[in-house]
Each structure stands twice: as C-alpha cells, then as structure tokens.
Amino acid sequence: MTTPGNPDVLNLQEMPDPEIEQPTELLVRLKAAGTNPIDTKIRQRGTFYPDAMPAILGCDGAGIVEAVGSTVRKFKPGDEVYFCQGGLGKQGTGNYAQWAVVDERFIARKPKSLSFPEAAAAPLVLITAWEALYDRGRLEAGQKVLIHAGAGGVGHVAIQLAKLKGAEVCTTVSSSDKERLVRQFGADLPILYKQTDFAEAALNWTEGKGVDLAFDTVGSQTFYDTIPAVRVYGDIVTILEPDGKSGNLKVARQRNHRISLELMLTPMLQGLVSALEYQASILEQCATWFDEGKLKIHLSQTFPLQEAAAAHRTLELGSMMGKIALQIE
Structure with missing residues (x-):
C-alpha cells in the first residue's frame, strides 16, 4: 500500500x-x-x-x-x-x-x-470474541447472550465460544442460508432481523427479562436498538464506537447496564x-x-x-x- x-x-x-x-x-x-x-x-x-x-x-x-x-x-x-x-x-x-x-x-x-x-x-476474530465475551462481558454458564451478525467473521466464532462457556445464544442473521450456518455453530435462536424485530424476539426468548449479555459487532443504530433487549444490570459489549447520532443512553442508564468497549x-x-x-x-x-x-x-x-x-x-x-x-x- x-x-x-x-x-x-x-x-x-x-x-x-x-x-x-x-x-x-x-x-x-x-x-x-x-x-x-x-x-x-x-x-x-x-x-x-x-x-x-x-x-x-x-x-x-x-x-x-x-x-x-x-x-x-x-x-x-x-x-x-x-x-x-x-x-x-x-x-x-x-x-x-x-x-x-x-x-x-x-x-x-x-x-x-x-x-x-x-x-x-x-486469530483476530478469536481474540476479539474471547475478550468481548469472557473478559469484558464476564459471560458465565447458564446465561443468555445476544450476538449480532452471527454468520460473520467475529460472530460465528463468538457463538461457539459462548456455547463452550455453557451459555445459550440468540443471534441476528439476514438470510435463511446464514440461519442454517449459525445453527451448525450451535445458535439456539437465529433471528432473521429483516423480518423480525430482534429486540422483541430476544425479550420473548427470555420471558420479557432481556438477555444477560449482548455483543454488538455492527454498531450505529444496532447498538442503540440492542439496549431494550438487555436485562436490568446486564452487559453490552461493542467492538465499534457508539456514534451518539443514532440514539442515546437514557434507557441503558435506567436499566443500569454495564457498557464495555472492545478493541483487540x-x-x-x-x-x-x-x-x-x-x-x-x-x-x-x-x-x-x-x-x-x-x-x-x-x-x-x-x-x-x-x-x-x-x-x-x-x-x-x-x-x-x-x-x-x-x-x-
């Protein structure tokens, strides 16, 4: 270059x-x-x-x-x-x-x-997913996690690392082909986000409580749209910088979310x-x-x-x- x-x-x-x-x-x-x-x-x-x-x-x-x-x-x-x-x-x-x-x-x-x-x-995607889930998000066995873009580079290894920890996983995908792929990696609930409101689907999956941990690999509006899907005192980890233009942190503050930034x-x-x-x-x-x-x-x-x-x-x-x-x- x-x-x-x-x-x-x-x-x-x-x-x-x-x-x-x-x-x-x-x-x-x-x-x-x-x-x-x-x-x-x-x-x-x-x-x-x-x-x-x-x-x-x-x-x-x-x-x-x-x-x-x-x-x-x-x-x-x-x-x-x-x-x-x-x-x-x-x-x-x-x-x-x-x-x-x-x-x-x-x-x-x-x-x-x-x-x-x-x-x-x-290497890069493994380290990113590991640090985001295990270190920033403090993921534990039995917890429920939302992973965005589960068929992507970071997402598909994040699903597997979450399952290895003993967590349950829901993940967003854009197509039926990607839905089949993430199921192969252990995803419990693939969410076709173009057809379904992912936050609503995650809330239904957790009986209205919200996931324990959300891992955002998309950023911008997706980061802010994820906040209502996370339980009170839950964690949100993002690999992108929240831009401040797509939303605000009012609901996250009300729910006492712990927000972590991951840059490997x-x-x-x-x-x-x-x-x-x-x-x-x-x-x-x-x-x-x-x-x-x-x-x-x-x-x-x-x-x-x-x-x-x-x-x-x-x-x-x-x-x-x-x-x-x-x-x-």
Whole structure:
C-alpha cells in the first residue's frame, strides 16, 4: 500500500525481507494471511503510522518458522504457527507478504487440524470474541447472550465460544442460508432481523427479562436498538464506537447496564507486552479446541496473495459468511 485509497492501491512489490533483530524473535515463512475489516479501513483512511510508507497490511498470519533468535526456546525451525501481529503500518510488519518477524511471546502453535488459510483467518476474530465475551462481558454458564451478525467473521466464532462457556445464544442473521450456518455453530435462536424485530424476539426468548449479555459487532443504530433487549444490570459489549447520532443512553442508564468497549488492537498499538502474551495464550487454548473438534473456523473464500485487491473488494461488499484469506506461494 503506497497511499490510502480504493483496493487498487494494493500492489504486488518486492520489499526488503524483514530480519530478526531481537533475540526473542522468529522469522516466519508465511503460507497464508487473514483479511479483516480493519485492513480495509486502514487502506481507505491511512495507517496508524502515516510517515512509514509504503506499508504492508494484514494483522493475521500463519506459516512455518524459518529461523529463531538466540534466546528463543518455545519454537524451532519447522514449527507451524499462527498469530495476530503487525499490519497496522509499522515498518517491517504486515502479513500480506512472504516473510514476517514476530516475537515468540506473541505467537502460538497452529492447530494441526486447520489448513494454513484456515489458521490465518482465525486469530483476530478469536481474540476479539474471547475478550468481548469472557473478559469484558464476564459471560458465565447458564446465561443468555445476544450476538449480532452471527454468520460473520467475529460472530460465528463468538457463538461457539459462548456455547463452550455453557451459555445459550440468540443471534441476528439476514438470510435463511446464514440461519442454517449459525445453527451448525450451535445458535439456539437465529433471528432473521429483516423480518423480525430482534429486540422483541430476544425479550420473548427470555420471558420479557432481556438477555444477560449482548455483543454488538455492527454498531450505529444496532447498538442503540440492542439496549431494550438487555436485562436490568446486564452487559453490552461493542467492538465499534457508539456514534451518539443514532440514539442515546437514557434507557441503558435506567436499566443500569454495564457498557464495555472492545478493541483487540490496543495491546499492539500501545506495546502492552503482558496483554500481547495473554492474547497468544488465547490462541493456544483455541488451538486445542480446534484440534478437539470443539471449535471451527468458516473460511468462505481464498485468494492468491497477488489478488489482495480483489479480496478487499469482496470483503467490502458485506453480507459474506465467515472469513476470507490470502494464500501465499
């Protein structure tokens, strides 16, 4: 990416190979990169490091360890790994590439049961859903949760993580195909929101009390429309900033809602080592669940690396199910 703009600003170029500079770092031969909405937003608006151009996008990666720093003990050359690191515009990072250098503390072993594209599609959405449900929302067994856009990248793993915690799940979808998909992931009540008022459906499902936790992955009006569906003293977690134009928090205040904001990029942006290590531990646990058949990633489409612009166009169309990944040869 040489300048902000439409997908055509993504061009295949030869760049200097990143090199191990710290003793705790790994050199990874990338086999696949995940694509996420944050990638398209950065491409449109500019990176977090505007003075460092050109930039390589892509927070999610999966590949094979090629070399290790002098103090690395956890990994060795030949190990298969996956991670969410880089891709925000900082020089020497980004996973739409053949090579990446990542600190061993921030990386996890790839699930054996997943292909490289599947593994690369997983980290950012897994961490987002985990932190939103388990950490911000304090989800407990037996609770009822509303998850928006259950067939989307974050939504489809959030359903599974909620079920693994022992919760009951209702989720919004836009079509019968998506309804079938979310049922496969364990959703107890898919709500076709174009035909049914989702807040009313959630209230009926909870006998008028409201859900214990709502997870908003859509934002704007959806965030405010969700408030009446949450019980008194319940939780709302959103991954988007409430805009203040679509509604107000009067009802949320009256119902004593706890509102939490989730941005899984914060540790990367602020260099919070312990938080980055925690996120790697999330990926380690999820790798176990993948290999035990308790967790799945829905990879809807792959593109070769040189067609990253086409992948962005597909992502920006919206209404897709699951994730898109780039395959790197």
